[in-house]
Amino acid sequence: xxxxxxxxxxxxxxxxxxxxxxxxxxFNPDNLPDAKTREPFTISLPPPNVTGTLHMGHAFEDTVxxxxxxxxxxxxxxxxxxxxxxxxxxxxxxxxxxxxxKDEGKRKSDLGREEFVNRVKKFAQESHDTIVNQVRSMxxxxxxxxxxxxxDEKRNLGVRTAFKRMYDQGxxxxxxxxxxxxxxxQTVISDDELVYVERxxxxxxxxxxxxxxxxxxxxxxxxxxxxxxVAVHPDDARYxxxxxxxxxxxxxxxxxxxxIIADQSVEKDFGTGALGVTxxxxxxxxxxxxxxxxxxxxxxxxxxxxxxxxxxxxxxxxTEAREIIVEWLKEQKLLEKEExxxxxxxxxxxTGGVIEPLPKLQWFVNVNKEFxxxxxxxxxxxxxxxxxxxxxxxxxxxxxxxxxxPERFEKIYFHWIxxxxxxxxxxxxxxxxxxxxxxxxxxxFCDINPPSGDGWEQDPDTLDTWFSSALWTFSTLGWPESxxxxxxxHPTSVMIPGYEILFFxxxxxxxxxxxxxxxxxxxxxxLHGMVRDSQGRKFSKSLNNGVDPLDMTSKYGTDALRMAMVxxxxxGNDLIFDEQKVKGMKHFxxxxxxxxxxxxxxxxxxxxxxDPSVVSLPQDDKLTEADKxxxxxxxxxxxxxxxxxxxxxxxxxxxxxxxxxxxKLADVYLEAxxxxxxxxxxxxxxxxxxxxNLIMSLKLLHPFMPFVTEHIWSLLKERGLVTEELxxxxxxxLPLPLxxx
RNA sequence: GGGCGGCUAGCUCAGUUGGUUAGAGCGUCACAUUGACAUUGUGAAGGUCACAGGUUCGAUUCCUGUGUCGCCCACCA
Numbered sequence: 001x002x003x004x005x006x007x008x009x010x011x012x013x014x015x016x017x018x019x020x021x022x023x024x025x026x027f028n029p030d031n032l033p034d035a036k037t038r039e040p041f042t043i044s045l046p047p048p049n050v051t052g053t054l055h056m057g058h059a060f061e062d063t064v065x066x067x068x069x070x071x072x073x074x075x076x077x078x079x080x081x082x083x084x085x086x087x088x089x090x091x092x093x094x095x096x097x098x099x100x101x102k103d104e105g106k107r108k109s110d111l112g113r114e115e116f117v118n119r120v121k122k123f124a125q126e127s128h129d130t131i132v133n134q135v136r137s138m139x140x141x142x143x144x145x146x147x148x149x150x151x152d153e154k155r156n157l158g159v160r161t162a163f164k165r166m167y168d169q170g171x172x173x174x175x176x177x178x179x180x181x182x183x184x185x186q187t188v189i190s191d192d193e194l195v196y197v198e199r200x201x202x203x204x205x206x207x208x209x210x211x212x213x214x215x216x217x218x219x220x221x222x223x224x225x226x227x228x229x230v231a232v233h234p235d236d237a238r239y240x241x242x243x244x245x246x247x248x249x250x251x252x253x254x255x256x257x258x259x260i261i262a263d264q265s266v267e268k269d270f271g272t273g274a275l276g277v278t279x280x281x282x283x284x285x286x287x288x289x290x291x292x293x294x295x296x297x298x299x300x301x302x303x304x305x306x307x308x309x310x311x312x313x314x315x316x317x318x319t320e321a322r323e324i325i326v327e328w329l330k331e332q333k334l335l336e337k338e339e340x341x342x343x344x345x346x347x348x349x350x351t352g353g354v355i356e357p358l359p360k361l362q363w364f365v366n367v368n369k370e371f372x373x374x375x376x377x378x379x380x381x382x383x384x385x386x387x388x389x390x391x392x393x394x395x396x397x398x399x400x401x402x403x404x405x406p407e408r409f410e411k412i413y414f415h416w417i418x419x420x421x422x423x424x425x426x427x428x429x430x431x432x433x434x435x436x437x438x439x440x441x442x443x444x445f446c447d448i449n450p451p452s453g454d455g456w457e458q459d460p461d462t463l464d465t466w467f468s469s470a471l472w473t474f475s476t477l478g479w480p481e482s483x484x485x486x487x488x489x490h491p492t493s494v495m496i497p498g499y500e501i502l503f504f505x506x507x508x509x510x511x512x513x514x515x516x517x518x519x520x521x522x523x524x525x526x527l528h529g530m531v532r533d534s535q536g537r538k539f540s541k542s543l544n545n546g547v548d549p550l551d552m553t554s555k556y557g558t559d560a561l562r563m564a565m566v567x568x569x570x571x572g573n574d575l576i577f578d579e580q581k582v583k584g585m586k587h588f589x590x591x592x593x594x595x596x597x598x599x600x601x602x603x604x605x606x607x608x609x610x611d612p613s614v615v616s617l618p619q620d621d622k623l624t625e626a627d628k629x630x631x632x633x634x635x636x637x638x639x640x641x642x643x644x645x646x647x648x649x650x651x652x653x654x655x656x657x658x659x660x661x662x663x664k665l666a667d668v669y670l671e672a673x674x675x676x677x678x679x680x681x682x683x684x685x686x687x688x689x690x691x692x693n694l695i696m697s698l699k700l701l702h703p704f705m706p707f708v709t710e711h712i713w714s715l716l717k718e719r720g721l722v723t724e725e726l727x728x729x730x731x732x733x734l735p736l737p738l739x740x741x
Numbered sequence: 742g743g744g745c746g747g748c749u750a751g752c753u754c755a756g757u758u759g760g761u762u763a764g765a766g767c768g769u770c771a772c773a774u775u776g777a778c779a780u781u782g783u784g785a786a787g788g789u790c791a792c793a794g795g796u797u798c799g800a801u802u803c804c805u806g807u808g809u810c811g812c813c814c815a816c817c818a
Contacts, residue, residue, distance in 0.1 A: 007780070196816075203818090218818060231818090270817045277818090284818070344816060408745065412813065415744075419814075499813095534753085536811090568754045568766070573746085574812095576753055580767050587780040598777035644757085651755070655765065670777075 004600070004715075008593035010557025010586075013711045018136060021710075026729050027143045029078040033729065038078035042492035043069055044473050044522075045081060045142060046505070047150060049088035050124040051095055054134040055539055056531040056577055057498065059549035060569075062138040063562045064528055064650060065496050069141055070703035071645045072493075074732035080489050082476050083135060083142035085128050087151035089432040089465050090185060090350045092127075096120045096431075113430050120431040124151075137550060139558050139706050141728070146485075148476040150468040151433065158475035159468050160436040160448045162516055167437075167446045169371045171389065171515070172425070174437075174444075176361045178279070178286035179424055180346070183304040184353025187428040188362055190464060191421060192503050194346045194355060201343035205272060205336040206329050208256060209249035213242055215336050217271030219343055220281075221329070222321035225254040225308055226299035229277035231288055234262035236273055252328045253310045254299075261292050280359050296359055304356050318356070363426040363435060363461070365389070367511075376518040383518070392514040393417050393507060402510065404525045405648060406572040409502060416503050423508075425464045432462030470508035473521040492522045494648075499527040499572060526648045529574035531565075536576060552582055559705035560586035566650045566704065567658070588658060589708045592701065595666050596712045599690045602677055604719065624682055626672035627689055633664045634696055638733050641700050657700045665693050695722060699733050 025031035032038060043065055048058055065081065073079040096119055097108050108116045128149070135142065148155060166172040179188045205217045214230055232239040242260040249256050258276075265288060266275050279289030279296040289296060299308045306313050306321045313321050329335040346355040367389045376383045380399050381392070394417050396402045397410060404410045426435060438445045438456040445451045450458065468475070473492050477485040491513070497505060506525055513521035532538060533545045540546075552561045563585040569575045623631075637660035644653035669690075676686040695716070702709040706728065713727035724730040 004777095006778075216818085220818085267817060275818050282818075284816075341817090346816085406746095412745070415814070564766095570755070573754090578753060578767080581753080583780085584766060587778095590780050591778065594778035594780090596777085601777070647757080649757070652757075655755070659765080666778085667782075671782085 004597045006594075006597075008557075008590050008708055008711075010559065010589070010707060011554065014137075014139070014553075014558055014707045017707050017710050018139060021141060021726070021728055022144070024726055024728070026073075026726070027081075027141050028145050029080045029143065032073070032078060035078055038076060040080065040489050040493075041069075041072040041077035042080045042082070042489040043494055043496065044476060044492055045083045045140075046495075046497045046501070047084040047086040047148075047469070047472065048131055048135075049091055050085045050127040050131065050149075051088055051091045052127055053130055054549060056547055056549055057539070058134070059138055059552075059561065060531050060565045060575065061496065061498070061528065062135055062140045063565045066138070066140045066706070067562075067566065067650055067703040068494065068496070068645070068648070070706060070728065071732065073141070073728065074699065074702065074730060076731070078488075080146070081140070081142045082146050082148065082489075083132075083140070083144065084148035084150070084472070084476060085131060086465065086469060087124060087149065087432065089427065089429045089462060090187070090189075092120055092124055093429050093431040094185065094351060096123050099123075108430070117430050134550065137553055137558065139562065141706075146476070148472075150465070150472070154478070155468055155471070155475050156433055157448070158471050158479055159433045159463065161480040162467075162471055162512065163436050163463070164446055164448050165516065166365065170369055171366050171371060172363060173366055174361060174363050175422075176359060177364070178281070178283055178357050178359050179362055180283075180348075181302060181356045181358040181360065182348040182351055182353050183302070183356050185348055185351040186302065188360060188424055188426060189348055189350075189355075190424050190466075193349045195349045196344040197347050198342055199345050201341055201345075203271065203339045203341045204326060204329070205338075206334045207336075208247075208251045208258065208334075210332070210334065212247055212249055212258075214239060214260070214274045215272040216274045216276040218276055219341070220318070220322065221325040222306065222318050223278045223281045223299065224276050224325070225251055225256060225306075225313075226278045226280050226297045227251075227256055227258055227276045228279055228289070228294045228297055229259045229261050229292065231261050231263045231266050231275045231277050232273060233266045233268045234264065236266075236268050239274060252325050253313065254308050259292075259294065261288075261294070263288050263291065281357050283357050286357075286359075298359055300356060300358065302358065304354075362424050363437075363459075365423040365425055365511075367420050367422055373515070373518060378514060378518060378520060381518075389511050389515060390417055390420060393510050396510050396514055396520050401520050402523060402525060404502075404506075405527065409499060409525075409527055409572070413502060413507065416507065423464075425467050426459075426461040427464055428460075429462050432465065433468055435459040435461050435463060466504050466508050469505055470512040471516070473509055473513060474517055474519075479517070490517070491520050494524040494526060495522040496526045496528060498530060500530065502527065524648075527572050529569070529572055531575050531577050533577060536574075547577060547579075552579070556582045556586040557589055557707070559589045559708050562706075563588065563654060563658075563704050566654045568655070569651050571648060571651075588662065589705060591662055591666060592697070592705070592708060593712070595661070595670065595697075596694060596715070598670060599694045600715065600719075602673075603687050603691055603721075622682070622685055624672075624676060624685075626669060626676070627682075627685060630664060630669040630672075630689065630693060633660060634693055637664070638696065638700060642732070642734075645703070654704055657697070657704070661697050661701065665697060669693065691721065696733050698727060699730060702727050702730075 029035060048054060069079050069081045100106050180194060182189050201219045203217055203219055204221050205215050207215050216230055218224060243262045246259045277285045277288050279286050279294055280298040281300055299306060300318060301307050304318050306316050313324055347353060348355060370386045370388055372384050373381060373387050379401055381387060394414060397413060436446060437459045438451050440455045474486060474490050477483060477490055479486055509521045513519055537543060560582050564582040637656055640656045641653045673686045673690055676682040698709045698713055710727045716722045
């Protein structure tokens with residue numbers, strides 16, 4: 001007789017099952033049966049940051065991708081799911097810097113670059129190990145033999161190669177421009193790393209001096225000592241007579257020379273309709289200054305402190321200088337008015353610090369420069385054709401070679417490209433890919449390897465983390481070498497990231513892959529939403545509302561967590577995390593377990609010689625109504641689940657299979673089978689149909705709940721009821737014709 | 742300022758080209774049940790599908806507008 005526990009205990013089996021999968025070698029596509037004839041199917045795992053531990057968002061992401069990969073593997077594809085981690089310089093470096101300050105009271109400069117970077121690497125390694133274990137515990141069937149890291153040797157070679165090639169094509173240049181300076185993080189950041197925060201502010205209206213003819217308005221009087229012009233609208237009748245004139249003034253002890261200019265970008269109706277132009281400390285003003293050839297005058301330094309003025313102002317923070325100037329304006333009776341307004345202040349996404357626009361010499365990717373595409377496999381673009389990076393990015397999606405789901409994000413993508421400015425890629429951080437450029441006097445040398453000879457010094461800056469991430473789909477496959485992996489698995493099949501990194505990552509991958517390889521990086525992008533807490537808030541450290549996925553898996557089982565994550569979660573929509581749902585799915589796993597217990601018990605009760613042919617389907621004319629119904633419903637469920645999975649409607653697939661297993665098979669057919677089993681005329685058929693339904697259900701459920709299904713499968717295998725050793729590589733049931741496995 | 746999304750049962754959400762009584766999970770209520778499973782079963786209550794127009798034989802679904810919550814982009818200095 002069977003001795004199966006009454007309840008399924010995930011804890012008891014999960015680790016061993018994952019080990020069996022790993023030991024089988026089937027996570028590696030090369031080891032799959034008939035690997036040579038299989039069609040490749042590839043997913044690159046969006047690499048989690050090595051800054052700590054995985055959160056619910058990662059658990060969600062791992063689940064979704066594993067479902068797709070397991071489904072495709074069972075369909076007979078040569079499935080590669082390539083894992084890795086991201087070195088995430090800003091986050092990782094600041095985390096280690098904080099720990100250093102807290103534990104040892106030291107700053108990173110106390111250690112020096114080399115020692116500090118070693119510390120960060122050590123931290124990253126520990127964090128990496130934690131993350132890898134968490135990915136494992138989610139049941140992710142990734143190919144660990146191909147694991148990559150955005151900051152390992154191979155990826156570093158990829159980064160240097162890409163930089164060098166783009167430099168040679170003029171796609172990367174060094175320029176002195178106003179950039180987003182993060183005073184707190186002491187580094188430049190790109191436009192995409194800005195977050196606008198609305199704050200109350202004061203709008204001051206004043207003039208530079210008593211003999212200056214025009215009032216201007218600003219929220220930042222302290223920057224006005226750096227003004228080199230006042231801009232008005234060309235059609236503004238009030239100021240026509242002043243256009244072209246130049247004035248000198250002594251503004252709070254600082255001499256300013258201001259030219260009145262006319263520019264279309266000025267709003268007549270805002271403030272006085274006249275704009276003080278500060279070319280060094282405003283992105284917009286810098287653009288105006290460029291159009292009019294105005295000089296740039298820097299008055300604030302990297303620490304957000306004043307670099308001009310007398311003792312009262314020099315070296316003061318901008319906020320202090322502001323008060324000093326306002327006080328001076330009041331004394332001089334130059335202040336016309338002071339209004340309370342709401343203002344959007346740009347801050348750094350990572351550090352939260354206020355951005356101080358500053359002119360700096362930095363490296364940029366030129367997105368508008370025309371260049372001949374050296375090699376193209378992109379439909380609609382010939383090898384050697386003149387393109388721009390912007391054009392490559394938009395063409396890949398416009399032409400339908402890459403589809404983005406949900407579709408509405410395609411519009412957002414195009415809009416982003418239209419407004420895209422050159423991408424600042426240099427960062428003043430120590431942990432990261434150092435820019436492969438060397439200087440000696442006025443000489444500049446860019447190559448993959450350092451120049452020979454003495455006296456060369458490498459650029460101290462490192463590259464934006466997204467520069468290396470942008471190469472991810474192909475750097476992980478061995479690029480710049482022309483490896484077999486690269487030929488086999490690139491372009492990848494589908495990319496499944498969160499919608500919040502559409503610009504940061506997805507767009508940049510398209511940029512790099514098309515420009516470097518002349519290939520799209522992936523055929524489909526399926527964006528998922530964010531996991532939020534029960535009140536709809538983001539999970540964050542400051543709110544301390546995090547839920548550890550590992551707590552959930554140990555409490556309810558990994559299968560339950562996985563099923564709960566996709567059940568009712570439509571693509572691209574945020575997901576409210578609810579522990580009750582996980583609990584419910586634990587019940588479902590147990591339900592499946594008990595269905596299996598029942599089926600196994602009735603089949604094995606009388607069977608003497610267990611013959612796998614028991615699985616073959618019975619004759620039509622002997623079927624009862626209940627038999628016919630469940631068989632028809634199974635066919636329908638199989639069809640629906642397959643179609644939903646093919647089209648990435650995982651939530652629908654999950655719902656369909658859940659409903660079939662619980663409410664059709666268990667609630668209806670199992671009950672109907674009881675009397676049928678007691679009747680000699682129908683008993684045999686009933687057993688066959690029960691077993692057939694169980695086997696099909698296990699297959700349909702496996703991508704969602706791999707552990708419990710694999711465990712039950714092993715029980716069937718032990719009794720010779722199925723042929724394949726592992727359900728993981730068993731053949732996906734094709735809806736028609738109804739086949740015996 | 743521009744764009745997008747949500748608004749469906751008490752709660753969290755599905756609803757795949759417009760089509761008979763609009764679904765699920767959890768929750769609630771009643772009843773049942775010691776032989777797969779109480780981590781159960783049967784049944785019930787509960788929705789003017791935000792609102793107003795329009796198209797249509799027919800609209801939760803398509804169009805227009807309004808309200809409301811949220812997100813993205815721009816940055817008016």
